[in-house]
Amino acid sequence: MGSLKLNSIHKSFGSVDVLHDIDLQVPDGEFVVFVGPSGCGKSTLLRIIAGLETTSSGTIEIDGNIVNAQSPTERGIAMVFQTYALYPHLTVRDNMSLGLKQAKFPKAEIAERVNMATTMLSLEDYLDRRPAELSGGQRQRVAIGRAVVREPTLFLFDEPLSNLDAALRVNTRLEIARLHDELKSTMIYVTHDQTEAMTLADRIVVLNQGRVAQVGAPMELYNNPANMFVAGFIGSPKMNFINASDVGSSKAATIGVRPEHLSIDTKKGDWKGSVTHVEHLGADTNIYVNCESAGPLTVRLFGEHSYETGQMIFATPQANKVIEFGADEATLQ
Amino acid sequence: MLQNSQMKGRARTLAAHAILITYTIIALFPVIVIVINSFKTRNAIFRSPLSPPNSETFSLVGYETVWNQGDFVLYFQNSLIVTIMSLALVLLFGAMAAFALSEYRFRGNSLMGLYLALGIMIPIRLGTVSILQIMVASGLVNTLTALILVYTAQGLPLAVFILSEFMRGISDDLKNAGRIDGLSEYRIFGRLVLPLIRPALATVAVFTMIPIWNDLWFPLILAPAEETKTVTLGAQIFIGQFVTNWNAVLSSLSLAIVPVLILYLIFSKQLIRGITSGAVK
Numbered sequence: 108m109g110s111l112k113l114n115s116i117h118k119s120f121g122s123v124d125v126l127h128d129i130d131l132q133v134p135d136g137e138f139v140v141f142v143g144p145s146g147c148g149k150s151t152l153l154r155i156i157a158g159l160e161t162t163s164s165g166t167i168e169i170d171g172n173i174v175n176a177q178s179p180t181e182r183g184i185a186m187v188f189q190t191y192a193l194y195p196h197l198t199v200r201d202n203m204s205l206g207l208k209q210a211k212f213p214k215a216e217i218a219e220r221v222n223m224a225t226t227m228l229s230l231e232d233y234l235d236r237r238p239a240e241l242s243g244g245q246r247q248r249v250a251i252g253r254a255v256v257r258e259p260t261l262f263l264f265d266e267p268l269s270n271l272d273a274a275l276r277v278n279t280r281l282e283i284a285r286l287h288d289e290l291k292s293t294m295i296y297v298t299h300d301q302t303e304a305m306t307l308a309d310r311i312v313v314l315n316q317g318r319v320a321q322v323g324a325p326m327e328l329y330n331n332p333a334n335m336f337v338a339g340f341i342g343s344p345k346m347n348f349i350n351a352s353d354v355g356s357s358k359a360a361t362i363g364v365r366p367e368h369l370s371i372d373t374k375k376g377d378w379k380g381s382v383t384h385v386e387h388l389g390a391d392t393n394i395y396v397n398c399e400s401a402g403p404l405t406v407r408l409f410g411e412h413s414y415e416t417g418q419m420i421f422a423t424p425q426a427n428k429v430i431e432f433g434a435d436e437a438t439l440q
Numbered sequence: 441m442l443q444n445s446q447m448k449g450r451a452r453t454l455a456a457h458a459i460l461i462t463y464t465i466i467a468l469f470p471v472i473v474i475v476i477n478s479f480k481t482r483n484a485i486f487r488s489p490l491s492p493p494n495s496e497t498f499s500l501v502g503y504e505t506v507w508n509q510g511d512f513v514l515y516f517q518n519s520l521i522v523t524i525m526s527l528a529l530v531l532l533f534g535a536m537a538a539f540a541l542s543e544y545r546f547r548g549n550s551l552m553g554l555y556l557a558l559g560i561m562i563p564i565r566l567g568t569v570s571i572l573q574i575m576v577a578s579g580l581v582n583t584l585t586a587l588i589l590v591y592t593a594q595g596l597p598l599a600v601f602i603l604s605e606f607m608r609g610i611s612d613d614l615k616n617a618g619r620i621d622g623l624s625e626y627r628i629f630g631r632l633v634l635p636l637i638r639p640a641l642a643t644v645a646v647f648t649m650i651p652i653w654n655d656l657w658f659p660l661i662l663a664p665a666e667e668t669k670t671v672t673l674g675a676q677i678f679i680g681q682f683v684t685n686w687n688a689v690l691s692s693l694s695l696a697i698v699p700v701l702i703l704y705l706i707f708s709k710q711l712i713r714g715i716t717s718g719a720v721k
């Protein structure tokens with residue numbers, strides 16, 4: 108069991124409002140990712156769920172019980188931190204078992220749970236080492252193991268991959284996905300990286316300046332963003348935004364086209380412009396174009412293409428892939 | 441080229457060592473003079489104060505005087521009790537105050553920090569008269585407790601200041617991980633935070649301990665009685681208005697160096713880590 112419900116959570120530090128009116132419902136077993144730019148309040152929201160921070164107003168329910176007044180331990184959550192936060196003076200084994208020892212679990216059960224977690228995370232060889240003797244990836248696996256042994260109702264992750272290098276990040280991401288498949292527990296995961304959000308989440312909560320910008324499944328956010336912020340945040344390279352009046356569109360203030368939904372032709376098309384830069388990524392080619400009417404655009408083409416800087420080309424959006432935004436930045440239906 | 445730069449490097453090392461050795465000699469000179477003269481006869485001390493004792497001039501008369509002169513063992517004991525007790529209280533209360541200041545948000549937090557740090561700038565001796573009045577009123581004159589209380593107050597400002605700076609440097613995540621694992625705030629303080637600031641504790645310990653051990657002012661004013669004399673005060677009996685027993689003075693001073701030296705050696709390994717921790721990490 109591990110359902111979570113947030114009712115109009117509000118948080119301010121002194122006179123600074125950090126979170127405004129956050130409502131959210133997470134059913135048991137779901138993998139929810141909070142994503143948003145740095146400083147938008149993701150960690151604060153996660154710490155409020157954990158019980159490490161108080162709310163200014165609003166309630167937190169876990170499994171239907173209001174837990175505002177409960178300590179992190181009473182809430183039955185476990186948390187994995189960006190900086191690993193392993194106890195430097197304890198061995199891997201003791202790091203993992205400290206929480207259970209505090210809760211006065213019998214020795215045999217502690218050993219069994221630690222065993223299970225070490226096997227799951229392939230940490231058998233490191234049990235007697237201290238954190239200083241481990242690599243970053245191993246440390247983060249220990250931190251995950253420390254969360255697993257507690258068999259929590261809720262797993263909370265605060266940017267667990269940010270301190271790892273690119274290759275390890277992918278591996279650990281897969282490991283976390285596998286963990287969710289095996290344990291089927293509710294997981295809440297914070298990141299500023301939209302790739303992590305898209306690949307891991309059942310549902311994504313996009314936060315912007317302390318407000319929920321949109322909640323939805325990854326592809327829903329990609330295909331039907333609720334506003335310009337979500338449209339720009341999800342997807343890489345970023346969506347192109349074009350001033351609607353510049354291209355003679357009707358009711359919208361701004362129109363958005365994803366780089367992968369633009370095609371290029373040397374002879375004819377909607378928007379004429381010159382190539383300013385070309386990036387070859389192997390599988391993709393990113394072409395930066397400065398258009399006469401539409402302004403600077405990014406075009407993502409699949410495969411290898413050879414365009415020269417300064418070359419005149421025409422960019423054309425796919426007809427049904429153009430998204431229109433009103434003057435208030437919300438998507439027009 | 442390569443040789444040239446190597447030469448330059450070596451010259452630089454030599455220069456650095458020359459400076460450091462000079463400094464060491466200057467710093468150690470008075471101590472060495474005290475120690476070598478404490479082993480010489482009175483005449484030899486005055487005839488050639490800088491020469492080490494030889495078979496002719498060697499004499500333990502100073503140490504004998506100190507040993508026979510009543511209560512030097514008691515004085516040492518008093519000094520040690522006062523220093524160690526004050527040190528323990530300064531470290532304990534200093535660390536606790538620093539933890540509260542660095543860890544919890546409450547109204548007046550920074551004001552409180554400023555207030556506690558104010559004592560670094562205001563010498564406690566300015567309050568000697570009031571302190572004496574308080575001690576008289578509470579009947580603590582001529583007790584070691586009086587000295588311990590005063591030295592604790594004297595050491596706390598710097599301790600709170602240094603320790604709270606160090607504690608701010610400890611990652612919040614680590615403390616939060618402890619909270620999630622169900623550690624109480626006391627265990628987070630004792631088991632997670634204190635071990636991590638051990639170098640800072642050692643630094644504070646050394647800077648607190650030495651002025652206490654060497655102090656003459658407060659023992660003279662608050663606890664001059666025979667049974668509460670400290671070593672520095674005890675050594676004064678050999679300094680007379682007309683005659684000074686230099687053998688005894690030098691011997692007692694040499695002896696007084698030993699305990700601080702031992703305490704210093706205990707802390708020094710940690711201290712060096714504390715001083716270099718910012719640079720290396």
Ligand SMILES: Nc1ncnc2c1ncn2[C@@H]1O[C@H](COP(=O)(O)OP(=O)(O)O)[C@@H](O)[C@H]1O
Pocket residue numbers: 120125143144145146147148149150151152
């Ligand atoms: N303890 C605190 N005191 C004051 N302001 C804070 C505190 N913690 C966070 N904030 C502020 O709240 C905002 C959100 O922070 P945070 O939740 O850490 O953002 P994120 O994790 O999304 O990068 C930031 O502007 C930050 O400065």
Ligand SMILES: [Mg+2]
Pocket residue numbers: 149150151266
């Ligand atoms: Mg954060």
